[in-house]
Structures are given as structure tokens and as C-alpha cells.
Amino acid sequence: MGNGCFSGCSGLTSITIPSSVTSLGTSCFYNCPKLEKATFQGKLPSNITNCYLQSTCIIYVPKAYFQDYKDALGSTYPYIYVPLKDETSGEEKPNEQCAVPTISYADGKLTFASSTPNAEYHYTITDTDMASDAYSQDGIVKLSAAYNISAYATADGYKASDKATATLYWVEANLQNTPTNINQTATRGIIVTSNDGIVTLSGLNNDETVRFYTVDGKQLGAAKAVNGTASQAVSESVVIAKMGNQTIKIAVK
Incomplete structure (x- = not known):
């Protein structure tokens, strides 16, 4: 060659x-x-x-x-x-393939899990906000407050799994206040995954309600969090998830 x-x-x-x-x-x-x-x-x-x-x-x-x-x-x-x-x-x-891992977030920890015994995890995290010696003409920088995460699982005797993808959004933890100083802002992490038309959010408060809307404002449904996780089946390619006054725009796969 x-x-x-x-x-x-x-x-x-x-x-x-x-x-x-x-x-x-x-x-x-x-x-x-x-x-x-x-x-x-x-x-x-x-x-x-x-x-x-x-x-x-x-x-x-x-x-x-x-x-x-x-x-x-x-x-x-x-x-x-x-x-x-x-x-x-x-x-x-070929060797049997590892089960695709799930990605979740709770209590300040990012967690991967696979049903394959003794699975190990390989992950990549990218943050579009990262910058070094960047330039802004008007002094205003819009932050996305989101990490893109991908992970796959491996185990002895198994082929590596397909990749799972998720987005970790940082949203305000105290929805009643709107602080203007970044050092005063309390945040929490919300993991969003979508697969086969099912949108799942983890890192929520128990019994917290998430409402799902189309981009033009039509409500598609609502789900209440159980053990910090809420899921909704949707047929739209893009949906809006709303928790209190916080919203997340999600591309559905």
C-alpha cells in the first residue's frame, strides 16, 4: 500500500x-x-x-x-x-459489541453506564465557550453554557460500543433570582440526550416538571422527573424543553 x-x-x-x-x-x-x-x-x-x-x-x-x-x-x-x-x-x-453507554449527571458527577459487564469508558468533552487570547470588538461575549459529550464503552472480549452523545447544559439553580454578577450565579448541570425520538433530561430535581414545545410555541407534552430524570417522545426535529423560566433548545435524533 x-x-x-x-x-x-x-x-x-x-x-x-x-x-x-x-x-x-x-x-x-x-x-x-x-x-x-x-x-x-x-x-x-x-x-x-x-x-x-x-x-x-x-x-x-x-x-x-x-x-x-x-x-x-x-x-x-x-x-x-x-x-x-x-x-x-x-x-x-467479530466479537460481540459492548452495549452503548448511557450518560447522566447528578450530584455534581457525570456518570457513564453500560449493561456490558466490566465495561470501561472513553469520553470526549468539548466546550464551545473555551477561548484563549480571543478578540471582541464591542466587549460582549455570548456564552453557550454547554458541554458536548461523547462516550463509548469497551470490555475484554467485546468490540467497542457505538458512541453515545449528550449535551451538558449549565442553567441557573435558583430560578427565582436573576443575578448579574457571574460569581453570584448558582448553577446546576442538566444532561440532555436524544435517541430514536426520545428526549431524556437528567440532573433534575425530583418531581420537577419539564414541558416540551415546538419552536413555534406549541406544547407537545410534559414529563415529571423521577429520580432526577424525565423523558418525552417527540416527532419534531427540534424541541424546546422548559423548566420554570429556563429553556433548552434540543436537536432530536
């Missing part, structure tokens, strides 16, 4: 490399952000450490060469597996 042969291929999600490939070109997988699975069918190709394979990629290798791949790639690549065998056909099949 030539140098940079898949470089910049943003749509590449999986690849099978046959046993006839004996060498990988430098940077052949450079800037392939969606590459999640690579299956090697032969012995360890030369130059594998310079191919820029994503360290989060799930790598399947033949059992006979498993240790060769582990030794060459080292601890930077923790997800190297030997595919399981289908007992009836003898064909190789």
Missing part, C-alpha cells in the same frame, strides 16, 4: 487488508477520523507504526500473529483482537 493512499479519506469507516499486503505506506491512514475497524488477514505488514492508524480503531488480526501485532503497535493501540469463530460455519465473526 502506497504512501498516503487513504490520507484524508473522511468517509472511510472500515477496511480489510488481505494477506497479500506486506507493507503499509507512510501516512496511508493519516486524517481518516471515522475509521473504526481494520481487519488484517495476514502476518504483520512492515512499517505499520508509521501508517497513522487511529489509536481508537478496533483491529482484528489472525490468532497466529496476534502477539506480533501487539508487540509492534504497543500500548498506544489497546483494541487488538482475534475474531471469534462461528462454530457452525467455521467462519470468523
Whole structure:
């Protein structure tokens, strides 16, 4: 495989490399952000450490060469597996996939949970408000007060789960007051997730009511929090969740 042969291929999600490939070109997988699975069918190709394979990629290798791949790639690549065998056909099949984790927030703690036993979690948090030596002509900066969170689960003998996504919103904890000094503002975290048309909010007060509206103000329904969590099925692509005088705009997946 030539140098940079898949470089910049943003749509590449999986690849099978046959046993006839004996060498990988430098940077052949450079800037392939969606590459999640690579299956090697032969012995360890030369130059594998310079191919820029994503360290989060799930790598399947033949059992006979498993240790060769582990030794060459080292601890930077923790997800190297030997595919399981289908007992009836003898064909190789991927490891069972970890259950997608849930993301919740309560008592000042962000929590991930998966139904897969002994799951471990890998997460990314981005904050659009982060800035360094930024510039503002008029001295006014609008804060989004939101963190974007993604997480996936892994466990020994399992394929990595699909990613779960959520948004952590910081809203005023005291809805009766409107402080003007940022140091006086008491806040609480509300986690919002949406999947298959179900919107879920966690981090709420017990028995707190959340009302859901369309963007043009039509009420879709209401849900009361149980154990700090409230859910609502919606058919809109964008909804507004309202808690007291606080509102959150949610893109529904």
C-alpha cells in the first residue's frame, strides 16, 4: 500500500487488508477520523507504526500473529483482537459489541453506564465557550453554557460500543433570582440526550416538571422527573424543553 493512499479519506469507516499486503505506506491512514475497524488477514505488514492508524480503531488480526501485532503497535493501540469463530460455519465473526453507554449527571458527577459487564469508558468533552487570547470588538461575549459529550464503552472480549452523545447544559439553580454578577450565579448541570425520538433530561430535581414545545410555541407534552430524570417522545426535529423560566433548545435524533 502506497504512501498516503487513504490520507484524508473522511468517509472511510472500515477496511480489510488481505494477506497479500506486506507493507503499509507512510501516512496511508493519516486524517481518516471515522475509521473504526481494520481487519488484517495476514502476518504483520512492515512499517505499520508509521501508517497513522487511529489509536481508537478496533483491529482484528489472525490468532497466529496476534502477539506480533501487539508487540509492534504497543500500548498506544489497546483494541487488538482475534475474531471469534462461528462454530457452525467455521467462519470468523467479530466479537460481540459492548452495549452503548448511557450518560447522566447528578450530584455534581457525570456518570457513564453500560449493561456490558466490566465495561470501561472513553469520553470526549468539548466546550464551545473555551477561548484563549480571543478578540471582541464591542466587549460582549455570548456564552453557550454547554458541554458536548461523547462516550463509548469497551470490555475484554467485546468490540467497542457505538458512541453515545449528550449535551451538558449549565442553567441557573435558583430560578427565582436573576443575578448579574457571574460569581453570584448558582448553577446546576442538566444532561440532555436524544435517541430514536426520545428526549431524556437528567440532573433534575425530583418531581420537577419539564414541558416540551415546538419552536413555534406549541406544547407537545410534559414529563415529571423521577429520580432526577424525565423523558418525552417527540416527532419534531427540534424541541424546546422548559423548566420554570429556563429553556433548552434540543436537536432530536
